Amino acid sequence: MQILKIRWYQIKRDLGILVVPIVFGLFVLSFFAFNHEKQIGHYVAMAIVYLFYHFHKTRTDISFAEKHFIHPKQQFIIEYQLAALPITSACLFSAYWYSFFLIHLALIGIPFITIKAMKPAKFMLISKWLKTDFVFISGIRKHFFSLLILIIVSFILSFVKLFPLITLFLVNSIMYSFYDTNESVQLLQSSKVTPKQHVNQVFWSGAIKLIAINVPVLCINTLFHFDLLFFNVFFLAYSLLMLSTVISLKYAAYSYHSGSTKFQVKLMIMSLGLVMPYLLPIAILFYYQSKTDAVKNLKIYLDDFN
Numbered sequence: 001m002q003i004l005k006i007r008w009y010q011i012k013r014d015l016g017i018l019v020v021p022i023v024f025g026l027f028v029l030s031f032f033a034f035n036h037e038k039q040i041g042h043y044v045a046m047a048i049v050y051l052f053y054h055f056h057k058t059r060t061d062i063s064f065a066e067k068h069f070i071h072p073k074q075q076f077i078i079e080y081q082l083a084a085l086p087i088t089s090a091c092l093f094s095a096y097w098y099s100f101f102l103i104h105l106a107l108i109g110i111p112f113i114t115i116k117a118m119k120p121a122k123f124m125l126i127s128k129w130l131k132t133d134f135v136f137i138s139g140i141r142k143h144f145f146s147l148l149i150l151i152i153v154s155f156i157l158s159f160v161k162l163f164p165l166i167t168l169f170l171v172n173s174i175m176y177s178f179y180d181t182n183e184s185v186q187l188l189q190s191s192k193v194t195p196k197q198h199v200n201q202v203f204w205s206g207a208i209k210l211i212a213i214n215v216p217v218l219c220i221n222t223l224f225h226f227d228l229l230f231f232n233v234f235f236l237a238y239s240l241l242m243l244s245t246v247i248s249l250k251y252a253a254y255s256y257h258s259g260s261t262k263f264q265v266k267l268m269i270m271s272l273g274l275v276m277p278y279l280l281p282i283a284i285l286f287y288y289q290s291k292t293d294a295v296k297n298l299k300i301y302l303d304d305f306n
Helices: 002-014 016-034 041-058 062-068 072-093 099-112 124-130 134-156 163-180 185-189 195-224 226-252 264-272 277-298
Strands: none
Touching: 002 016, 002 062, 002 072, 016 041, 016 072, 016 264, 041 072, 041 099, 041 163, 062 072, 072 099, 134 163, 134 195, 163 195, 163 226, 163 264, 195 226, 195 277, 226 264, 226 277, 264 277
16 A cells, blocks of 8 residues: 555645644535535535546656556555545535445546547647746646536536535636646746746736636626625635645745646645635635745745846
8 A cells, every 4th residue: 555655654744733633624614515505415526526536637646656556546546535534424414425425436436537638639729818828828738628617617507606616616726736837947037037026927827817717707606696795705815815825835845856846735724714714824824934935945046036
């Protein structure tokens, strides 16, 4: 069980004793979601499966595991089954108890899904619209169909209470994953700005696009459910906070010889804040801490522009 051992050391290093309240928080969040008065249990179950599918599709250690580990697919299955337990166990205390078995059954099949990139699909219009925004050009090409389906569903069902927020959360999560990949040092230095200016520029470039996607859906949803006005505003503001933190975390760990940066644990903790507002101080702390570290780390590469 090499993968489980690696994951255990990562959790122990990154979270330590925090893993207990996080697991409890996931259970409580899931419990309220499956017992919500608007009966959104089916949507929640689909979102859980999709998040695991998205994680598997974007993880970078699959080739390494298949080459060096014994029965890697079986290890992935056990990893996903254990990771889902804090969330799915809450199903058993709701009217959607059967979702527990359906979700875990679906997770068994995820490691066997093989996604091959479509060679003919270059999506040249994306380069024309986004010009030099290489982060979004690369990200959209990689997740084009997932984003397209989720955005269309968000607009079609924007009049439904809460459901559009789930689809927007998935859209935003995909957008956060765009920042997993590190640009080259040459591209980083071509901006010719200070570290703080660079982080702010990257943030506003992504924020404009996140706002453009989220605001229309949230406005329509608010018109039909005015009682959600403050929560929809909070959702947008918190999503921008998460985007800023993700970008800061990327540059805080940026290294010219590293092709990618992973910050899934902190992102998972921050995601809980969308339905647990008392976690907002922790999210703000993550933001300030990561931005300070990002500016400090970027001084190594952008020192000439200070």
